[in-house]
Amino acid sequence: MRIQSNVGVFDIIGHIIIWFFLTIFTLGIALFFFPYSFSKFIINRSELTDDQGFAQPMHCETDVFSNFGHVILWMIITILTLGLGYAFYFYKVWAYSLNHTYIGQR
Numbered sequence: 001m002r003i004q005s006n007v008g009v010f011d012i013i014g015h016i017i018i019w020f021f022l023t024i025f026t027l028g029i030a031l032f033f034f035p036y037s038f039s040k041f042i043i044n045r046s047e048l049t050d051d052q053g054f055a056q057p058m059h060c061e062t063d064v065f066s067n068f069g070h071v072i073l074w075m076i077i078t079i080l081t082l083g084l085g086y087a088f089y090f091y092k093v094w095a096y097s098l099n100h101t102y103i104g105q106r
Helices: 009-023 034-043 064-080 087-098
Strands: 001-005 048-049 055-060 101-103
Touching: 001 101, 009 034, 009 055, 034 087, 064 087, 087 101
Parallel strands: none
Antiparallel strands: 001 048, 048 055, 055 101
16 A cells, blocks of 8 residues: 555645735734645545555545634644754654545545
């Protein structure tokens, strides 16, 4: 089995532009929500392919409201560590997103 990502260049450019403006308009606060959007963006455009070539889509079921407490906690950690906590936060978000990912039709 393998994971195949189907992320297009124009999808990436659009995603970057949206988050660039969100970051500017929110004075950086959007960056705490970006890792969730980033991981969901990649996962939802990926599929698991078995040895016979049968592909099943991957679905990440995270949203802003279920993550809000997590965002606040890591925002505080990031501020207290003068930004160093954000690197750990990005990894924790990926782990959280993968734990909320399902294979196949939902």
